[in-house]
Amino acid sequence: MKSTIARSWWWKITALVLLFYTYYEGFLGEVPRMPILNETIRNLYFHVTMWMAMLVLMICNAFYGIIYLNKSDLHFDLVAEESGRMAMIFGIAGLITGMVWANYTWGAPWVNDPQLNGTAASLLVYAAYFILRNALPDSTKRARLAAVYGIFAFVMMIVFIMVLPKMSDSLHPGKGGNPGFNKYDLDANMRMVFYPAVIGWTLLGVWMMSLRVRFRKMELKNEDQQ
Amino acid sequence: MxxxxxxxxxxxxxxxxxxxxxxxxxxxxEMGDVMRSEGKIYVVVAVAFIALAILSFYMIRIDRKVSKLEKELNK
The missing domain is CATH 1.20.5 (Single alpha-helices involved in coiled-coils or other helix-helix interfaces)
Structure with missing residues (x-):
């Protein structure tokens, strides 16, 4: 991420405006009346969006890993690491919000669902990414290994949360014979809130990531000067 | 007949x-129609907005502080 974009305000303000819109329409907007789901269908704007933000940040992690391997500039490694960290935070948020939702619609916080187990496994794969980083003291070697492992972790994540649950039975919509949200649940009204919500939460995640990158860069600079 | x-x-x-x-x-x-008709849903929206406003304010503050530190370090 270029520092000029990291310092500009327009996309940060966009993120906040979209989040306020999400909160307003999320509580007051029209939603389809569905049995079992009832009003909890509004969780689409607050739970599913966590996963979307996580997904984008994990793409950033793999993408900046590849850029690091091309350019050998440690700045890109820093961006990759911090995107991975923010992805973990959004993933944990998605897991916890999903558990609350599942408790009231599926009857238990953790059902033996391939989607749930897959996301837990992919979060563990990303936890291993940070363990790997901490195990290597040499910064260039660490960056190179982490970049390669990051690409591997991304592929594993895609398999765990997007391929495997589709092949077996899952309670999630769109998986294992269950109809997807966009079949008939996600009507035009909800779509008008869902997409801005995804963009808003993702931009917030990128904002937090960029702040951490800037902070870490100053830390490194301070260490060099001393 | x-x-x-x-x-x-x-x-x-x-x-x-x-x-x-x-x-x-x-x-x-069953939906939250009673809550909507009573207008109590606006209380929820107000509370959520305040929480989000405080979070946004804090995010902006951290961003400003980081920018300020960056300027001082680059001097």
Whole structure:
């Protein structure tokens, strides 16, 4: 991420405006009346969006890993690491919000669902990414290994949360014979809130990531000067 | 005739059922309509907005502080 974009305000303000819109329409907007789901269908704007933000940040992690391997500039490694960290935070948020939702619609916080187990496994794969980083003291070697492992972790994540649950039975919509949200649940009204919500939460995640990158860069600079 | 009268009643009942069927199905799903009609949902929105506003304010503050530190370090 270029520092000029990291310092500009327009996309940060966009993120906040979209989040306020999400909160307003999320509580007051029209939603389809569905049995079992009832009003909890509004969780689409607050739970599913966590996963979307996580997904984008994990793409950033793999993408900046590849850029690091091309350019050998440690700045890109820093961006990759911090995107991975923010992805973990959004993933944990998605897991916890999903558990609350599942408790009231599926009857238990953790059902033996391939989607749930897959996301837990992919979060563990990303936890291993940070363990790997901490195990290597040499910064260039660490960056190179982490970049390669990051690409591997991304592929594993895609398999765990997007391929495997589709092949077996899952309670999630769109998986294992269950109809997807966009079949008939996600009507035009909800779509008008869902997409801005995804963009808003993702931009917030990128904002937090960029702040951490800037902070870490100053830390490194301070260490060099001393 | 008595049978004709009975049939008429059934017909009325049938038509009544047909007309009311969609609304009967729609009301089966329980939603937070009471909360909405009482306007209490605005309290929820207000609380959520305040929480989000404080978070946004804090994010902007951290961003400003980081920018300030960056400027000082680059001097």
């Amino acid at each position: 008595k049978i004709n009268n009975n049939m008429k009643q059934y017909l009325v009942l049938f038509v009544f059922l047909i007309i009311n069927l969609p609304s009967a199905v729609a009301q089966e799903v």
